[in-house]
Amino acid sequence: MSVARPRSTLRLDPELAAISVLIPTFDLADVAGSRELEKRLAAQGRQPHAGVVTEDLRIPRRDGGELGVRVYRPNAPGSLPALLYIHGGAFVLGDLATEDDRCAFYARGAECVVISVDYRLAPEHPYPTAFEDCVDALVWLHAEAAELRIDTRRIAVGGNSAGGALAASVSLASRGGDVPSLMHQLLINPVLDCRSSSGSMAEFTDTPGWNRAQNTQMWDLYLTGSTAEVDERAAPALATDVAGAPAASLWIAEYDPLRDECYAYAARLMAAGVSVGIAQYPGTIHGFDGYRMTSVGQRALSDQIAALRWAFRS
Incomplete structure (x- = not known):
């Protein structure tokens, strides 16, 4: 049985400890206020992207509507691998600006085309809307690969936090044909x-960064109002079988409430014969790699780029 550990007992990375009091706490009981805060923070952090060209597009959804995507292409010739990227935000926050810098870093560092998805958010659009939007984006990416100069043999999916849930769910769906x-x-x-x-x-x-109460609120906002069966399309851990899933890399913070479910899922993938890489960073909290003013944040991002380059060479 685990006992709740007070924040004061955490042995945080020194740089993260120095900024931990400045890390914003999103009140998911106030979705509108949290969205406004998230937009302000994203606008403050955006940097110029040397060596990367971006284009915003509207693509078709299965229901006849349209979905926004942002395409990042590095200054590299020929047909390139691609990463479908799904932003975080507890299923209720975020848009194409949320992880704009990260997508540009991936495109330049891994020499791949990155397609970021502006999926629809809960609670206005409960599960499985976000999942379906991400699948639709992958179908579009594959269909338009020649126009986008993408190598269809080398397509990956990635996501952060709630985006990681969607990425894992899309990965499971990709086994079926x-x-x-x-x-x-x-x-x-x-x-x-x-x-x-x-x-x-x-x-x-x-x-700081994420806690149990926020996690519970997040799932309530995402699942309440849905008439769909709650299965691996919502929470990948609910899958009865993970065999045949694509190779995976998991990036884990030591003091993240999500830590143990990540290890449990990684163990299931490995038991099913899926190639898995795991990296846990000592003294870190949820979302630490977004704080790129810290050495550990920079190191994690560089490691993720190295993992993508390795995957695309396989």
């Missing part, structure tokens, strides 16, 4: 289990 196949899933601090019953979930109740 109706959804284009994938060669890799890049899962960064991923949300994976709606049951929120792991040891780390019980232990980290007031950690």
